[in-house]
Amino acid sequence: MRKNIDQKNFLDSVAQSKYNYWFSFVSDATLFVALITYGVFIAFFVLLDIMFFVAGFFLLGLIEYAVHRWVFHNPKTPAFQKHMQHHGDPKRLLALPWFVSTSTLVCLWGLFCLLIGREFASFLVAGMVLGYLYYGLVHHLQHQLPGFWKKRTAYHEIHHKHPNINYGVTTSFWDVVFRTKK
Template sequence: MQLNRFLYFADYVIYPLASAGLVAVSLLKTDPLRWEQAAIGFVCGLALWSLAEYVIHRFALHGPAFLAALHDVHHTDPRALVGSPLWLSLGSIFLGSLLPIWLAIGFATACAVTAGLMMGYIYFGLLHHVVHHHHIKRGTYLWRLKRRHALHHYGKTPCNFGVVTSLWDHVFGTFRPE
């Protein structure tokens, strides 16, 4: 979905603040997590994001026609400020992460895991923005990432759905070398 500049960049302010708040809640609650438990939950959230990024991109954004049509706007103009509205992404993270983990394991753990997932989402957003909007020095990590992602956009075969990592593309057989 095409967003105005303010809404496009709002994630980079809101998500770090929300993530920090969730970590604080997990550590300060009446029955708080120890910092080691919170750190493990946070890292699990980061790992969960990498899988969620792949699944969302491959099966939702390149799947049902109505979602694929929205995502095609990005494929048509990769430099456009396209993203999901804050209410949709934040609502999805809370309903898809915080709530189910809270019900299954507990609120403090859910806060730590969701904080990690949010930071994974922001890291993805930053990397994705950089590969589409900035000149990157040849031979660097970001240059290789940009080449791999360009193959996703312009290759003949659907491939390279992961932006942050190619791990899940390797696991599910959708990796193509840049």
């Protein structure tokens, strides 16, 4: 029991650290460069590589929506309480521990390597990482620079006031698909 409490306290302290917040961008950008470099090094099917990269970017949009709606807004998940802290204080620098997102993306790359090969997996996951970086940047700017991208920011602010609608941070596409756009 004590070990679980210590692990929870450790993860909480990492998630609330401004160093974690900023290092997440560095870690994800490094992974992006590594995947692109490796993908280019072994590239053979350039058009398909580009298609997998674009697919990865858009796949991340669906993942963003799904995690936000069904994990961050599900009271039964450990992430719910932290996400509600974000709703209570949107300017606070709070982020998933950097090693969680990076290791998850690396594991996805490994899985996709088995399923579709190293070349396509590298470009698919690189697209996902770029999408995740884009999400992080847009979400940061929405809360730290409210004048940034006024329409997107207003859309996201509606979500903070009414948490069961407008889950999309970077796009409203999935809110339209799942009928949660208001």
